[in-house]
Amino acid sequence: xxxxxxxxxxxxxxxxxxxxxxxxxxxxxxxxxxxxxxxxxxxxxxxxxxxxxxxxxxxxxxxxxxxxxxxxxxxxxxxxxxxxxxxxxxxxxxxxxxxxxxxxxxxxxxxxxxxxxxxxxxxxxxxxxxxxxxxxxxxxxxxxxxxxxxxxxxxxxxxxxxxxxxxxxxxxxxxxxxxxxxxxxxxxxxxxxxxxxxxxxxxxxxxxxxxxxxxxxxxxxxxxxxxxxxxxxxxxxxxxxxxxxxxxxxxxxxxxxxxxxxxxxxxxxxxxxxxxxxxxxxxxxxxxxxxxxxxxxxxxxxxxxxxxxxxxxxxxxxxxxxxxxxxxxxxxxxxxxxxxxxxxxxxxxxxxxxxxxxxxxxxxxxxxxxxxxxxxxxxxxxxxxxxxxxxxxxxxxxxxxxxxxxxxxxxxxxxxxxxxxxxxxxxxxxxxxxxxxxxxxxxxxxxxxxxxxxxxxxxxxxxxxxxxxxxxxxxxxxxxxxxxxxxxxx
Ligand SMILES: Cc1cc2nc3c(=O)[nH]c(=O)nc-3n(C[C@H](O)[C@H](O)[C@H](O)COP(=O)(O)OP(=O)(O)OC[C@H]3O[C@@H](n4cnc5c(N)ncnc54)[C@H](O)[C@@H]3O)c2cc1C
Numbered sequence: 001x002x003x004x005x006x007x008x009x010x011x012x013x014x015x016x017x018x019x020x021x022x023x024x025x026x027x028x029x030x031x032x033x034x035x036x037x038x039x040x041x042x043x044x045x046x047x048x049x050x051x052x053x054x055x056x057x058x059x060x061x062x063x064x065x066x067x068x069x070x071x072x073x074x075x076x077x078x079x080x081x082x083x084x085x086x087x088x089x090x091x092x093x094x095x096x097x098x099x100x101x102x103x104x105x106x107x108x109x110x111x112x113x114x115x116x117x118x119x120x121x122x123x124x125x126x127x128x129x130x131x132x133x134x135x136x137x138x139x140x141x142x143x144x145x146x147x148x149x150x151x152x153x154x155x156x157x158x159x160x161x162x163x164x165x166x167x168x169x170x171x172x173x174x175x176x177x178x179x180x181x182x183x184x185x186x187x188x189x190x191x192x193x194x195x196x197x198x199x200x201x202x203x204x205x206x207x208x209x210x211x212x213x214x215x216x217x218x219x220x221x222x223x224x225x226x227x228x229x230x231x232x233x234x235x236x237x238x239x240x241x242x243x244x245x246x247x248x249x250x251x252x253x254x255x256x257x258x259x260x261x262x263x264x265x266x267x268x269x270x271x272x273x274x275x276x277x278x279x280x281x282x283x284x285x286x287x288x289x290x291x292x293x294x295x296x297x298x299x300x301x302x303x304x305x306x307x308x309x310x311x312x313x314x315x316x317x318x319x320x321x322x323x324x325x326x327x328x329x330x331x332x333x334x335x336x337x338x339x340x341x342x343x344x345x346x347x348x349x350x351x352x353x354x355x356x357x358x359x360x361x362x363x364x365x366x367x368x369x370x371x372x373x374x375x376x377x378x379x380x381x382x383x384x385x386x387x388x389x390x391x392x393x394x395x396x397x398x399x400x401x402x403x404x405x406x407x408x409x410x411x412x413x414x415x416x417x418x419x420x421x422x423x424x425x426x427x428x429x430x431x432x433x434x435x436x437x438x439x440x441x442x443x444x445x446x447x448x449x450x451x452x453x454x455x456x457x458x459x460x461x462x463x464x465x466x467x468x469x470x471x472x473x474x475x476x477x478x479x480x481x482x483x484x485x486x487x488x489x490x
Contacts, residue, residue: 046249317359317382
């Protein structure tokens with residue numbers, strides 16, 4: 001393994017493939033290329049740990065592993081799950097088949113379900129709960145948008161990209177109450193942005209699946225999030241003679257006289273030469289690496305104005321007593337709320353003591369809360385927690401921790417769906433990966449895993465190896481699938 005890291009000589013390094021970025025996208029690409037193609041892969045990661053936006057670390061005060069922020073998987077994270085299967089950690093997911101989710105609306109706890117019934121009948125068990133929160137009239141105001149969504153195909157969906165989702169819903173007659181109760185809450189949780197700042201294409205793609213697929217459910221890592229995939233991917237790479245190097249940033253690209261990929265210049269002056277390269281970086285980081293070598297085609301993706309970061313604030317609270325028996329719940333959107341989703345990790349992670357609760361919560365699109373001090377964030381999170389678990393108000397808070405994450409995902413702003421780039425670049429021998437690339441999925445661990453598998457297929461083909469590992473995004477089921485037709489409906 002040390003042939004890659006010979007700091008004494010500063011000599012060139014060689015590998016079959018060099019991948020910049022040790023998040024899910026880069027590691028999934030590396031694992032498939034190493035484990036299934038036997039290629040010698042070098043992964044370089046600028047941080048001193050792997051995982052990127054799905055990283056974990058140790059909380060030294062408690063000795064507990066904590067994540068950058070809580071993450072959920074769904075049964076539809078099929079590429080991510082295939083990766084876990086490949087690296088042997090699929091059993092480390094705690095699945096919650098039912099209820100789908102518990103919602104907190106005012107003082108009410110609503111258990112929502114997604115039974116395996118033909119869609120849209122799977123929505124029927126939730127009708128009673130919905131009608132406790134809005135009128136029949138509000139509910140029926142969704143008929144036109146539901147009919148449109150059921151009939152949209154992918155090109156028709158993309159044609160809506162320039163519109164913002166809030167205007168689009170109003171255009172379809174969706175009532176204000178329905179927008180507030182259903183659309184704001186669900187799309188903030190699934191797409192990480194307020195409706196007015198979301199592309200109608202991104203929203204309709206997700207809604208089409210909510211309407212047209214049944215039987216999906218959530219799962220949670222039973223171990224630290226990064227431990228779910230990073231050590232397994234690293235093992236796969238090393239078993240094939242490759243290496244994963246942390247604290248090692250890619251600085252720029254090297255190209256042949258004809259403009260083909262030749263290698264990367266690393267921080268510190270080392271050069272790695274490889275037949276193929278993959279940039280598995282967030283859009284903002286891509287600019288720094290491609291500034292002078294890969295030309296305008298790659299650089300245009302790094303324009304921050306196009307892929308605006310969505311900030312998260314994650315708050316973690318250690319209580320001395322058990323507060324809930326739930327794994328996961330979410331607040332229905334309300335003006336002035338801080339957090340969206342809450343988790344009690346003591347009900348998920350077997351290594352945590354069952355005598356107290358470790359609550360973690362996400363404030364999504366946290367522009368306003370970004371400047372709040374820790375004490376204010378903790379106090380507000382505790383108040384919101386007590387709405388669900390009243391015992392939280394009087395329980396002893398042993399310890400707290402706040403993570404401010406400048407970019408959890410790029411915002412799906414109007415116009416950005418069409419800008420998401422394919423894996424193939426204009427530079428021969430160089431591919432892109434990352435949750436924000438064109439995967440047909442919202443930016444997520446699943447999108448990152450699929451992008452890594454797609455890039456791996458391209459790289460493998462360049463080595464003359466037929467690799468098929470990328471699984472397609474989920475599609476609607478019968479009878480909704482039968483309604484889909486070409487062309488958009490506005
Ligand atoms: C708090 C939070 C909650 C989330 N919740 C969920 C959830 O519930 N479900 C879900 O599916 N997704 C969730 N996500 C999103 C998910 O984590 C991301 O979509 C996914 O991790 C992105 O992976 P990636 O590999 O595409 O990018 P990244 O994880 O950003 O990986 C890119 C890597 O490149 C490295 N890098 C940057 N520049 C260089 C360089 N020059 N050289 C070398 N390396 C470099 C970075 O350090 C990073 O490690 C959440 C994200 C956050 C932050």
